[in-house]
Amino acid sequence: MTTPVKRDKPWLMRTYSGHSSAKASNELYRTNLSKGQTGLSVAFDLPTQTGYDADHPLARGEVGKVGVPIGNISDMAALFDQIPLGQMNTSMTINAPAAWLLALYVAVAERQGATPAQLQGTTQNDILKEYLSRGTYIFPPQPSVRLITDIIAYTVKHIPKWNPTNICSYHLQEAGATPTQELAYALSTAIAILDAVRDSGQIGAEGFEQVVGRISFFVNAGIRFIEETCKMRAFGEMWDQLAAQRYGAQNEEMRRFRYGVQVNSLGLTEAQPENNVQRIVLEMLGVALSKNARARALQLPAWNEALGLPRPWDQQWALRMQQVLAFETDLLEYGDIFDGSPVIAAKVKSLVDGATAEMARVQEQGGMVPAIESGYVKRQLVTSHTARMRAIERGDLKIVGLNCYRETEVSPLTGGVDSGIMKVDPRAEREQIERLNAFRAQRNTTEVKAALANLAETARSGANIMPASILCAHAGVTTGEWSQTLRDIFGEYRAPTGIDIPANDDSRSARAVAIRTQVIQTGEELGRPLRLLIGKPGLDGHSNGAEQIAVKGRDVGFEIVYEGIRLTPEQIAKAALEEGVHLIGLSVLSGSHVEMVEDVFNYLEQAGLKNLPVVIGGIIPESDAVLLKARGIAAVYTPKDIDMNGIMVDILNLIRKHHDLPPVAAI
Template sequence: AEGPVFGEVVGRISFFVNAGMKFITEMCKMRAFVDLWDEICVNRYGITDAKQKLFRYGVQVNSLGLTEQQPENNVYRILIEMLAVTLSKKARARAVQLPAWNEALGLPRSFDQQWSLRMQQVLAYETDLLDYGDIFDGSREIERRVEELKGEARAELERIEAMGGAVAAVENSYMKQALVESNTRRLEAIEGGDQVVVGVNRWTETEPSPLTTGEGAILTVPEHVEPEQIARLQAWRAARDAKAAEKALADLRSAAQEGRNIMEPSIACAKAGITTGEWGTCLREVFGEYRAPTGVGRTARVDTQGLDAVRTEVDAVSARLGRHIKFLVGKPGLDGHSNGAEQIAVRARDAGMEVVYEGIRLTPAEIVNAALEESVHIIGLSILSGSHVPLVRDVMERLRAEGMDDVPVVVGGIIPPEDEAQLKAFGVAAVYTPKNFELNRIMSDIVSIVDREAQRAA
């Protein structure tokens, strides 16, 4: 696109950002974004229309900061993070997506989601926030921090440009690895007590919470929901115009094969009743399936504090096994929340284990096949979607069918206590939830589980 049309395209671009607990810095970050996007629009793209170069963004406040311990404190965390993207009119979010207070415990109920919605409504309609201009304009302290962040961002952009641009920085894993390393530093700071998390590493004593007791404290999705949804999907396909659907998919396939814009045939597919799965399958058959870089490097860090004892354990058990402990970290199902799996993989690597991690959205069959081909000593499954019971059952049954029931399995995720008991009944060796934030202790557990299984086999 060129000329006025290009300006309209730029004006429709919107961003998705995250907001954390350091809400003054987070607010300054958003003001820096506004300034930088204005610079980029003017200097790189020649956009001068004030409306077209507005920085439009929606925000997800930081679910990573939600805690299983004393989860009622999460209400305050969500509110503080929302303030980061609403206080400054100049940099106010166009849409705010708030998690529920109990998402570190399990799936939120309708009430929990409503509670977060009411938080936005109280801020918007009961306070006078929207009655004033930007209350931070003219603040020397805010301006100083904004300029610092802009300088850091420009330096990062220069590094990416030197690599060949954003696409190259994705393909060479630079971006993903930077994200994984940043989260590693965050977790190490929490483990070491340098970053205080109330109820986790400080002020851990607590009265029992009435919010988390009794039946129905979290949402549990019955297993019959999946076959019912599949039946509805099949009924939908049976009721649509079969010839129109077939033509729409054929047109989509032709556009993909010929390198044409797939947007118009995709819209036609939607109008013909094509499902997301059919659309995705068609494109995968043409282009193949994309596997994103994991950001988990192969080279162990030497500066990780507190790992010496675990490394000694790994070396001792590896010597008895005759090779390094080999640990497969798997993400089954459609759950794309990879932070936990990445950090387990990184810490296991740094502890001296050989790690197999292929990223998100693997099937149970793919995970078991990888375990078989790689001859792993232990499997770790990370599941945050609420589907841990059927997915773990599937993996365990497939392992038994392959004669690999001697390979222990550990599971991590958002797992309620009653489900934890069920997973252990399947044969799972250990279950970890967000309260188990000390990764070195988890690594020590894994080494012990491998050693115990090896001694049993001997």
């Protein structure tokens, strides 16, 4: 036996999970921990993330779907039942109501007997990126920045081991960002937040280094893993400089770029989904190989994410990938294996230069907040994503199984009774509402009213929101009540869609021109230009698909009405009528497509538009597609439909068919 080699401590291993109810998620967490997971990563459902109670009309169909519903302190207590919070490290993907969920967490910890100072974990709390991707913002940018700031100031003083904000470049990549854009916009967001904390006066100059040291990041890792390694090294360099120069952080420790990772979902395919396994492993290398730029925490998606919700076994597989890399390979026995490589150094430099230039452009516009409000940043992302989609469509960007090497055997992985995905129990929503009603019935309403009045007063006065929120948590306030109180004071917001970008070269391709000619011709036959309504019903904020269809539709000659994310089915039917559209395209990625379509059809019928053609796009399992078509949906598109021009011809022919015109010849 040789003496054991000294190995580095591995990163925190997590799986982003939560579904159905607090109780079901608690069981899942405890199972995962027993399998060797070292931290928790809580996925909340969309009503919780957007601040609605389970019985709110907007929550219909969404309760317990993409995460766990947390409506009050009793849900939070059930979520962490038998999990001692004083010893756990918990990451919570929560943004607009981050202060509220942290308050519930603190309150539950107090009831468990833990002190705030013991608590370790992360609130994502990067609301700015929600305006660009993901879409679970509630309030306008200014009050959002204030909420982020309050959480930072509070935790630095009272929960010193907490990561109050996880500035996210992750979702920017999902929305199409290039590595340069990821660097530039994440660091510009950090500047906006740190400036706001400094200007709030809540932390004195002497404590500011602490604040800088508590800022952490949440980054994406795509399949180009060499470039991703360089991106992480570039992040480290740029953050170190920014912390030292702009914020005067002396202590090197406080300038360290600390980050967690979820590897890329954008590149995972529905076609031949088993290939996603090797994609996920390679993407993990990008954030693990370089010791000096290694992730502190890692969570991997499941191989079947593009098909639907992963099952416990799928998540276990993802965890085992991390464990094999950390414990079987020799990765953790070496220092940084890239130091001194001229190839890596040159690539890092080019990323730093590009990002520095883009950051300067953002600063010229007054910083990240104005650049978001004007739609500038979102337009840049839509432009990048459009270029990516066109490259895939043309075959210039190769994706195995999707646009090349498509021949395949039948996969045994997706053949089981559950088609290889998990279905949330349809009773979950009703049961959550029953629990909510029972909770409301037993609480002290006088105390609740007083706590909410105190919250409102705090919000108006500009004092730190956290203490008032913790009082609300103990008093039995619900997620919907906390959020509505702030909605009434801060107002709500709708972010720019970013789709108003110039037409690109592909819109001048022969095929696009031919389609456009036919679209205009059909418009003349029907008397007026063809109009499409692109609608995103429900709380889901994943808007890439809707944006790409909108841009493409415009480029081939349609008039496009697109109102952004989070519309009610009633609003969609209303817009369809008022705008006199020829066809509706819905986009739903949260798994609530069946309920949404049902509601949209009901409202269309009430409006007198029973026969208007409706198509839908999203992550829709084949069995549901059959169901939707039986209900009257004219066409279903999923991520494997990459021929955007083909979709446009389809839509044109659906409109023609509806008006008794023969289809156009193949284009």
